[in-house]
Amino acid sequence: MNKRIYILLLLLPAVAFLGCRKNVLDPAFRSDARLLLTANNADGALGDSLVFSFAVWPNSLSDTVVNLYAQVMGTVTPEERTFTIQVDPTSTAQPSEYVLPTSFKVPANGFRVAIPVKINRTARLTDASAKLVLRVMPDDNFLPGPVVTGVVNSAPVFSLIWTDVLIKPVTWDNNMLWSVGKWSKVKHQLAIDATGIRNFQNITIAEQYYIASRSLEFLTEYNRNNPGNPKRNENGIVIDICSQCE
Structure with a gap:
């Protein structure tokens, strides 16, 4: 019996060390609040992007609003928190083809908030597509989160693509x-x-x-x-x- 106890005591520091290493290496387990971008599969999202086609709608529809979402990874707080989104330079959407909110905020006690993006139906989209790539930027409240894969990814970078061609x-x-x-x-x-x-x-x-x-x-x-x-x-x-x- 004493021998078994002695072996167990020897193993405990190693287990504790591995637990600490998990916290250090895996960003999902760190205490820093992190932010991810995502969208709903029902809206046409798959993987790391959401695709919208104006072609299924009457020609009278000149613009619409598509929702992406910011998802908090970490502690929910009783205070409102702002976050920072940047348009990535790999975007092909022209500035006249979309309107982003003027500010981004997670409400008090909130963990998910919609990001309404207004997209415009421009003439060039009848044989092309516009791609808006959004990236979470680190600030005083949030760090970019890790990529969480699924039917629709949650990730620090997410794309909205739209066209006037049936897809x-x-x-x-x-x-x-x-x-x-x-x-x-x-x-x-x-x-x-x-x-x-x-x-x-x-x-x-x-x-x-x-x-x-x-x-x-x-x-x-x-x-x-x-x-x-x-x-x-x-x-x-x-x-x-x-x-x-x-």
Whole structure:
């Protein structure tokens, strides 16, 4: 018994040392308040960016507001805290294409706050995209946090991308592929025209098959009215509405 106790006592300093090393090396375990940027998957975010397309909306929509979020890692405080966001030089968005808030604040007792970004629909976006890269900067209240990976990352750098071209929804292959088929700009536009539904993120199975049914009716009517000239996608391939088809 005494021998076992002696061995255990020898091991305790090593365990304590490893615990201290974890606190020193892993920024997620340090006491400094840190800040991360993120967004909602339902809004079109995936990985380290959120992508928005004006093309699914009527031409009368000239601008909109997209929310990113600042997430606190560390202690919540009873005081309001400001934080610092910088536009990274790798951004391709022109200053006239977006408006950021004039100040950034985490409310008292808050751990997450929206960052509303107004984005504009400019003429060049019909064949291009704008990319706004935001970076958390160290200040008196927060340090940039580590990258936390997931379906949508939380990270010290996050991108907002927008265009006026139809883009493949990030969840298309998880839902629409099995009811409507492979994505193309033409099929995407047909589904919008047939149903009026513009957001294909996180739709239910019932909604998927409603979209498929209405899209098939719409496509059948088009092909009937255009004999010998069936609807084709942007690559010239005849499209259909069925599971995994073009």
